[in-house]
Amino acid sequence: MTTHEGIKPLQPGPAHGVATSWTHAPYPALVADEAGGIVQVNDAAATLFPGAVPGTLLDDTVPGWLADAHRGLARRGGGDGVPGRTVSGRHGPLVLEAHPTVGVDGGVVWWLTDDTDRLLAERALRHEQERTAFLAQASTQLLASLNVRRCMEVAVELAAEYLADAAVLVAPPNGRHHPLAGCVAGQAPEHRMIRVDPAEVPGLSEALQGFPPVPSRWIDPASLPPWAVPDGFEGRAGSVVVTPLPGHGVPAGALILLRHGDRAAFDAAEEVFAGLFAARAGAALSAARLYTEQARITATLMADLLPPTLTQIRGVEFAGGYRPSQDTERIGGDFYDVHPAAEEGQETLAVLGDVCGKGLEAAVLTGKIRNTLQALLPMTGDHEHVLRLLNRALLSSRHSRFATLALASVVRRGGKVRLRLTSAGHPPPLIVRHTGEVEQADTSGTLIGALPHVRATTAHVELAPGETCLLYTDGITEGRGGPLGDVMLGERRLSATLAECAGMPAEAVVERVQMLATEWVGGNPHDDMALLAITAPNRAQLTAVDGRTPGRYTA
């Protein structure tokens, strides 16, 4: 740090020529006696403390902290050869370190070094570390949500808290309106959807097109339109930065940063830093926008493929349950549908099927089969005929997959429910009698979409109140698991569980079987599982008790 070439002259010794050289040393040094009187000052020290000439007092000529340190050392008494403690303090704009050397006579040589640059460097480093930490933290928070609104909120919250006093994020227009998010430091962010003219804010329309930001000093804060200042921003803005949010290929919007008039204006380094933050916010917003767009497309395309919600139709209970083979997906190769009868006394068609294969490709084919069946509804008086037409349609399509189906035409007659049941290569439906007996419907047929000719026989079944007919796919019975981990669930266990379901509402039967199958497979991989329960209501009829007639039961 310091060159100590000047120490020698104070030690008694012969080298007198060297002894005076310290007076020309590049580092300030001064000698003071026990009482605080200055004895000698070198050139550098004289420049630093112009009043400090030999004969004056330290108290009058050097900063207080140095005079105090000297007093402390002198009080301790000299000559013990122990180097004194280094002290430091300010002198004008400088930060000095003073290293004392105590002589035998109680006098002290003070060697001074200028520490200002090191401190500035340290401060700059700390500042840089804080910025890096902030950017890392900002990235974590910005990337947490793939929701566009939430992402905008986080961006303006962070910007208002750490970069400015308030921030407004202007997203690209949605139609004629721009989504805006604004935030004042310490307050909750808010959203607006308004028609704005970006040209009203200098640099904003350029930023929205992805051009580089205009320098902050070009923007007159007084010219800001009201929409560019968030509600709750007290007073007037003193300085403004407009910076683009670069997205993935397309601009993700622009960020307006505002500072109060009583705070320092944005300097060039801060503008650069705002740009770094904006780059992260822009990337996060683009990802969120892309995800939202994809999710919207998927939801639209999938809407028709999702299993429908079932309720009671014309005095018959319907309930369905569906679980795709992969938990990350919501659709698969199993499906069910219920087409309600147009009029009382006509048949409602319920269908449950299983397309060979899993996942999205299988789901797309289920959509085709469901559409085709919808078109064939007028023909459902003859199940075999419907299956023949469907078979022809599937054979002529470019899909090489085949499917199995179970059809049920359902109508209520008095308290009972009549069913026509047809299985096309599908596990035969199970009938749960109120006695707890479980029967298989006597129907069988070939699968469809594989052979040029199909045939099928139809079973006629009648359900008394509390009895249920269950259509299910083989994903239920062929699931492997159980307490030993590798046993197939099988029809025997399914029937045993169904035997307990006599008299239960359709939803309860579905829930019971779903629980059985899900708990059986546990964490094992499994096929798609679908089931559909058709139940003749137990006793009191729900259509009569819809709960919409207040006061009816107050007797």
Place this chain on the structure above:
Amino acid sequence: MTQRDTEAGAGRDPDGRLARARTELWRAVQARDEHAARLAVFGLLDGGATAESALLDVIAPVQAKVGAEWAADRISVAQEHAATAIHDRIIAAMAHRDPPPAARAARAGAVAVTIACVDGEWHALPARILAEVLRGRGHRVDFLGAQVPTPHLVAHLHRTAPGVLALSSSIPTRLPQAHTAVTAVQAIGIPVLAGGAAFGRDGRYARLLGADAWAPDARAAADLLDRGVPRPFPAGPRQVGDDLPHLTDQEYTLVTRNKRQLVKNTLAGLEERLPGMQAYTDAQRERTAEDIAHIVDFLATALYTDAVEVFTDFIGWTGDVLEARRVPATALLPGLDVLGEELKDFPRALDFLARGRDVIDARDPRPPIPLTGTPA
């Protein structure tokens, strides 16, 4: 939602109308008489009771009683499911009858709240009741139902970005899945309000798993939401071990991963030890294997949470269930012993098994009547 609600209900039931409705509803669901069940609830509403009171002071306690009566072997599984289905339908009809006024949905302080059951959790009724209570209080509710796989939940929350996720779980063995859901949802900046029997009577497991809030019942949850639940600070992805450092001993991982073999070996060990088992039918053997698998599941959950009560509570409850069915609770002991031999290198598991044994040993030999419990 058990005894506490009933007592709370008694406090705000000066003329005994709620108690009468509970009795009527209980009789109706026992007889699977949906019509009578509706009469009980709708009569109460016609008499001026609030929907919240009907849900929390009548339906919830009766549903709790259904579970307790099953444990005491006084009703069958089928009756339990039928009762749940009837309650579910009544709640749907209530929502139909008195839709919450749309104007109240926009009230100040309304929170957008999504309600979901943990992956593998079938008991949707408590969550359903919460959904209706919160709707009644003017919050915007998105009810996802039972058994929501965590990937679906997270995808849904990215799309909708609600203010809070209310996560429901009744079965303690779902706690590891609940933990996955809590961390995943918090990582996208949405706070989690945990509720349901699985999180412990005092919510200790909700705290353990790092949930932002916990409520003992739907009323408390609604009050909590009225006060607001702050967003979690997304501190970057969290690892399981950050919350649960004891997992580094790998006991949970190994027990869970080798569960199949563990159950098989324990079953074989039991057959050696109990000559009577030679005469078991396949169905009986399977039921025994199921019981062992249950014990292993609860043991694994106790290892996951490092909470011995998860295991000892289950053993105590199973003892009650067994004795209600005229099987001595000591029938559990050989299974615990054989499991102990299989897990001799797992000190935490051995300790838990020993504490489970203590629970059986300390039991009054006279069969008690179980009061509350979760249907397995």
